[in-house]
Amino acid sequence: MLWGSIGYSVRSALGCAIAAPQRRSILLVGDGSFQMTAQELSTMLRYDLKPIIILINNDGYTIERDIHGEKMPYNDIQPWKYHKLHEVFGNNGWGVKVATEAELESALLSSEQNRDKLAFIEIVMDKMDSPKVILEMLQK
Numbered sequence: 189m190l191w192g193s194i195g196y197s198v199r200s201a202l203g204c205a206i207a208a209p210q211r212r213s214i215l216l217v218g219d220g221s222f223q224m225t226a227q228e229l230s231t232m233l234r235y236d237l238k239p240i241i242i243l244i245n246n247d248g249y250t251i252e253r254d255i256h257g258e259k260m261p262y263n264d265i266q267p268w269k270y271h272k273l274h275e276v277f278g279n280n281g282w283g284v285k286v287a288t289e290a291e292l293e294s295a296l297l298s299s300e301q302n303r304d305k306l307a308f309i310e311i312v313m314d315k316m317d318s319p320k321v322i323l324e325m326l327q328k
């Protein structure tokens with residue numbers, strides 16, 4: 189894939205959850221991508237869908253910072269309280285913010301124990317923490 193439309197995955201997860209309500213869809217999404225189509229979280233809550241949403245919060249468009257413009261302001265985004273958005277859109281979800289592997293493990297266990305609710309796990313990562321393969325591809 190050379191180019192993907194960011195934000196598409198959020199509404200795809202909505203479609204998956206509607207198509208297979210007996211299964212638990214899992215969405216992995218970046219903070220920048222999520223902000224494009226965040227309102228679909230509201231739709232998920234409206235239909236009482238229960239996906240597990242795992243959002244990587246690295247404070248903006250990290251891949252774009254890697255490609256060009258580490259310090260350019262067009263890669264900065266408004267820092268939302270992602271794990272609390274379910275409270276804004278309704279009160280039938282569950283959310284948590286984590287920053288370590290141990291916290292993530294316990295959040296995943298909790299999402300399992302709260303199967304009757306949409307789970308939103310916000311993972312905080314460093315702004316410039318990119319996969320090695322990406323950095324190699326960009327010869328950095």
Ligand SMILES: Cc1ncc(C[n+]2csc(CCOP(=O)(O)OP(=O)(O)O)c2C)c(N)n1
Pocket residue numbers: 191192193194217218219220221222244246248249250251252
């Ligand atoms: C609709 C659309 N707008 C802009 C882009 C260009 N673009 C590609 S990746 C990206 C940033 C993605 O940020 P995030 O989801 O937070 O991922 P990260 O690289 O930070 O992990 C942007 C703006 C795109 N691919 N699609």
